[in-house]
Amino acid sequence: MEQAFRVDLRGVVDLLSHHLYGSPRVYVRELMQNAVDAITARRAVDGAAPAQVRIETPAQTGDGSIRVHDSGIGLTEPEVHELLATIGRSGKRDSLGFARHEFLGQFGIGLLSCFLVADEARVLTRSVRGGPTVAWTGYADGRYQVELAADQRAEPGTTVTLRPRQGMEQWMTATTVTELATLFGSMLPFEVTVDGQAVTEPDLPWQAPHASPHDRAAALAGYAEDTFGFTPFDSFDLDCAESGLTGVAFVLPQAANPAAKAGHRVYLKRMLIAESVTGLLPDWAFFIRCVVDAAELRPTASREALYEDDLLESTRDALGAQVRDWLVELSVADPARLTQFLNIHDLGVKALALHDDDMLRLVDRWLPVETNVGRIPLAEFRRRFDTVRYLPSVEEFRQLAAVANAQGLGLVNGGYSYLTEILERLPAIDPDIRVTRLETSELATHFDMVDPEVELALRPFLATAQRALDRLDCEVTLRTFDPPSLAALYLLDRDTQHRAELRATRAIADDLWSDVLGAFDTDHGPDRPQLVLNHRNPLVRRISGLADPRLATMAVEALYSQSLLLGQHPLRPVDTALLNRSFVGLLDWAVHDNPGES
Known part of the structure; x- marks a missing residue:
């Protein structure tokens, strides 16, 4: 038997208002967003309609409340029921026009953010379509009521009134509301005032008119200092027609951690959605911080991040190409400045060169x-x-x-x-x-052979040295090479290392796995590393002339240990024991043969 789901409205309101959003501060953004959408809808019908959002804080209201007034399209009573009291339905919004891409969001869910700071939200609205002013009052426990307002609005539009919940008063002070309204709404195309003071700017920072390119660069540098806290190494414009995006990229003046996710300041239809949005640029562009405004990118439900879809991916690729073009242009126009940039951000450029031939050419050249x-x-x-x-x-x-x-x-x-x-x-x-x-x-193969007569005379020494290193699975070779200061060189190529590891594993494996590993042990080349003694080195020549086999053995073992340490090769337990033994043995010989004065 089919039955309808039963929904706990109080739980839904709590879920959306307290867990959808990252901070209570977003309630100001959501109220401004709804107001801007209402004005946009009215202007679609009447292009000459007034466009203003007025916010009054407790400093103006005098009763501790905050009021947000707009000159938007307003709502009729049926629309109030549909838009303010129905969570999750979009069909009626489509017919009213609030789901079109021109709008920042949709009435209903955004209004729930009010319950982050208040237990009650009161909406007075009058529609341009006619009819009386309607009062809608919603409560944090999921209840609402609709009635004709006692005080009728003279003009179409909407007013939202909030009174702070106990303990949330700080979110509605004049200072806090002004800061939040400026943060989220400073770039909105309509005038927004807080207690009569405008918080909006007439132009986007990267589109504002300037007297010269130098003045524009200086203004953008000042904007980066105010916004991000650094003076950029350089800045350049960004745009993507597909997503309706414009903006500016700022190059960090100091090295950045490539593993850290770069956060960008992103506006959606000139409303700030977040100050640290990730995923807008490719990961390799970690040396860039940007500020952009987009018209077509989709925000997440909380409107605090961007929705990962094909459009965002294509936008990311387009912006990445523009970062690459800036680098290529810099290499042509100002090689000295490019070198300065590479000294700071070589990791990002190298990461890009792994996938881009143009950047590989730049890396190769510069x-x-x-x-x-x-x-x-x-x-x-x-x-x-x-x-x-x-x-x-x-x-x-x-x-x-x-x-x-x-x-x-x-x-x-x-x-x-x-x-x-x-x-x-x-x-x-x-x-x-x-x-x-x-x-x-x-x-x-580039080392010189020792003179045959010399090598013949040194055979007893080489035999002694080989006996000393046989237990270490190492071959001893005598050559002459530069620099003469290097007494010995430990050489271990990849094939030899692989065979040694394979055979060591076979030695400790059971019969089954030993047979399996044996199938891979088909190379019959030399399977031991080499200790190459340099006959041009004076110390090696003196050691090779020692008549005492015991002393010659200790000296060769010391050269072997030194070669491992110089090459930073890992020391096995047997190598560590040899290092200690040869060191102590040489000290003992030195003290025994050269006793101090008593």
């Missing part, structure tokens, strides 16, 4: 990156070297930068945010660009 020949743009690096070699971690780069430079190899530090991905994307803008990750095995 953004300085860390290389083993200094901080230079990638384009300059490619002019010096035929191949862009890189290492994906800062630690690897710092270990091998000087060595690679000494061998005549250019090396880029790809360990910073987005840089490895950018380097691998370079062939997208020029197929002739060669980009490769530097493998340690490749670096070793």
Whole structure:
């Protein structure tokens, strides 16, 4: 058997008025919004109709109440029942015209925000269609009553009267109401006054007339200081015809956290919906704060955020393209200023370069990156070297930068945010660009062989060194390379590391998983890292001439430990034990052979 839902009106009013909105302050915005919509509706019928919203605070009323008067279209008694007492129905609103896109919102739900600060809302309204003034009184518990008003309005329009609930008086003081009316309604196209003082401006800040571009830029900078609290690095206009959006973007003068969601000041048909709306710009544009006014974007039910739909997505893409165009134009018109910008906001530009070829070209040409020949743009690096070699971690780069430079190899530090991905994307803008990750095995091929006679004479030492490192799964190699100050270099390429990890996992896995992992262990190349001793280093030459095998072993172990630390490689327990043992052993030898005076 079908039955209708039973609705607790008191619960619905409590839900909408106390949980739909983020703060009691929005009641001023909702009252102004309803008033502006009523004026818009009247002017659609009579273009010469008066357009004014008057707000009276307790300083004027004298009885603690707040009154909002408008010169709008007004309502008849049937319309009062339909619009003010029916929650969730839209059909009648459509026929009356209050659901068209010209209006900020719809009567009914917005009025419920009054119950955030008051237990009772009283509406006096007279329609331009004729009829007497109707009084509607709504209560926070869900009740309402409609009656003919004792005091008839002389002109069409509406007056809303609120008396503060106990404890909410601060929300209706003259200072608070003036601040809120200015915050939400300063850009409204109709005059809004609070206690006789206008709070609206005649022009949007980015559309106000100015004597010169310099004056306009200075005015926008002042607006950013007042609105956001910073003097912008630069500003530029935004627009999107599809969503009826105009506005201005302000570039932050200091680095911003790319993980933080950028909040923007968004107006809907010149009414502020929120001061920190997210999702208006792409995530990579975290260095931008903007103020916009849109005609077609949809707000959420609380009108404190934007509804995520196809129109918002296309608007976001259009605004992102305009941010990108500003960067490209800056690179052409003022390269020095672009360099200044990149020094502040390189992360945002690099994030955009991951997806946009134009921005990738800009990064390639202008953004300085860390290389083993200094901080230079990638384009300059490619002019010096035929191949862009890189290492994906800062630690690897710092270990091998000087060595690679000494061998005549250019090396880029790809360990910073987005840089490895950018380097691998370079062939997208020029197929002739060669980009490769530097493998340690490749670096070793550039080292010089030791003279055969010298190597033959050092075989006993090399055998001793290899025995010392066999238990550490490390190969010992003797080479000559620059810089001579580097005694030894620990080299571990990706393939070797992968094979070592695979075989270590097989050793502790059960039979089933060991067989499965064995299927991947098909590479029979060298499976141990290398400790390359530099024969050009004076210390290595002295160590290789030691006659005491025990002392030579401790010295090689010390070189191995130092190479791990310099390369910031992770230390296994066996490596840590070796480091301690070789250090203590060398100290013991030094003290034993060079005793202090007694």
